[in-house]
Amino acid sequence: MMDLSASTFQLPAEASLTPAQKGVQAALLDFIATHRGDKQAAVFVLAGDAGSGKSAVLAAVFAALQHRARRRGDAWFGMQNKLVVNHNEMLKVYWALAAQDPLLHKADCEKPTPLLNRLAKKGERLDVVFVDEAQLLLSQPDPFNNFRGGDQVTALLGVAAVVVLVVDFGQVVKLKSRWTQATLDRALAGHAVVRRRLAGQLRVQSPGVSDWINAFNQGVLRPLPSRGVRVFADGRPLADWIAAQDRRVGLSRLLATTDFPFRVFGAKDWFVQAGTLRLPWDHINFTDRPWASRPETLHEVGSVYTIQGFDLNYAGVILGPSFGYDATSDRVLVDPSRFEDQTAFRRRADLPDDAAAKQAIVRNVANILMKRGRLGLGLFATDPALRRRLLALGHAAAE
Numbered sequence: 001m002m003d004l005s006a007s008t009f010q011l012p013a014e015a016s017l018t019p020a021q022k023g024v025q026a027a028l029l030d031f032i033a034t035h036r037g038d039k040q041a042a043v044f045v046l047a048g049d050a051g052s053g054k055s056a057v058l059a060a061v062f063a064a065l066q067h068r069a070r071r072r073g074d075a076w077f078g079m080q081n082k083l084v085v086n087h088n089e090m091l092k093v094y095w096a097l098a099a100q101d102p103l104l105h106k107a108d109c110e111k112p113t114p115l116l117n118r119l120a121k122k123g124e125r126l127d128v129v130f131v132d133e134a135q136l137l138l139s140q141p142d143p144f145n146n147f148r149g150g151d152q153v154t155a156l157l158g159v160a161a162v163v164v165l166v167v168d169f170g171q172v173v174k175l176k177s178r179w180t181q182a183t184l185d186r187a188l189a190g191h192a193v194v195r196r197r198l199a200g201q202l203r204v205q206s207p208g209v210s211d212w213i214n215a216f217n218q219g220v221l222r223p224l225p226s227r228g229v230r231v232f233a234d235g236r237p238l239a240d241w242i243a244a245q246d247r248r249v250g251l252s253r254l255l256a257t258t259d260f261p262f263r264v265f266g267a268k269d270w271f272v273q274a275g276t277l278r279l280p281w282d283h284i285n286f287t288d289r290p291w292a293s294r295p296e297t298l299h300e301v302g303s304v305y306t307i308q309g310f311d312l313n314y315a316g317v318i319l320g321p322s323f324g325y326d327a328t329s330d331r332v333l334v335d336p337s338r339f340e341d342q343t344a345f346r347r348r349a350d351l352p353d354d355a356a357a358k359q360a361i362v363r364n365v366a367n368i369l370m371k372r373g374r375l376g377l378g379l380f381a382t383d384p385a386l387r388r389r390l391l392a393l394g395h396a397a398a399e
Contacts, residue, residue: 025060043164046197057198069081070103084129084132086152095288113152120159125161139178154187226397282305
């Protein structure tokens, strides 16, 4: 059985929320108490970087609310609440959490499109909808996935008294779900809105590592922190290092930016090539177990589609061909034309600066992958110039 406290945002029994998280928890429960009878949706927006503890607060408040909604005699007994997330692997995590709590049900957590379609068909309304990774909600119609509304934030505002949005604009990975502060503000105009933000980094244990990753994803190469980041000259020793960490502390996996050919469906294996290393991409998992919790995935390479929302102890990240290096400016370059996830770039006529939006998506993918590891990050760059520069930084840090 998966150790949820070690592999997700769920806290172990002996731990507790931080003071900042407790403050958000109290504010959110007060907000629900104030607005749960409103005719027009009131919105609580919780923002923060990857690893800042947003999902832990969301899970704690949702569990507390569901306990009260199912406790006869409680003032909130009978409330109808849902938690939605537009990400298959994160949904599995919430299902697993529900399975460990007798007052939570698997059906409490689902993806937004089927929920919205069912509520519309039945003409029903909910008390509270919690949305994790709200930046993954569709921001335009998607008939292929059976969503024909304008956008899913607006749609959810029409079916609940309170909507709780957990959002990080640095984790947008598709144009069809591209949200910015400006587009979200437009969707929320006219609604009662409270905004809170969690700062800090609770996943990546070394602040220097988190700061280095943030700079990298702005194109800036800083000196490597004294510990927490290792650079490899080839993919094979990176894979060996990850395997060794997995044997030692568990929950260590290889990941890659979406720069290697793949197809979502079909029996054919698609491979990631990292120097002398050649391993298959992650496979669609139709079980309820998240990708990183299955032992066999140590011999695969994970993507943003299988690892987002999941914590690792060590992450080995392969930076694919879309990441390069300019020696003149000493900056990391991003080339979206080398990015293989072309569905992420499905054209949006309403985006004035398509090139900038594509660059942001490529950087966001790297940001998500590089911030998975609690204890350490290993890096291999397929671009020779970037690899040499990273190795030089690694040698300097070791001196």
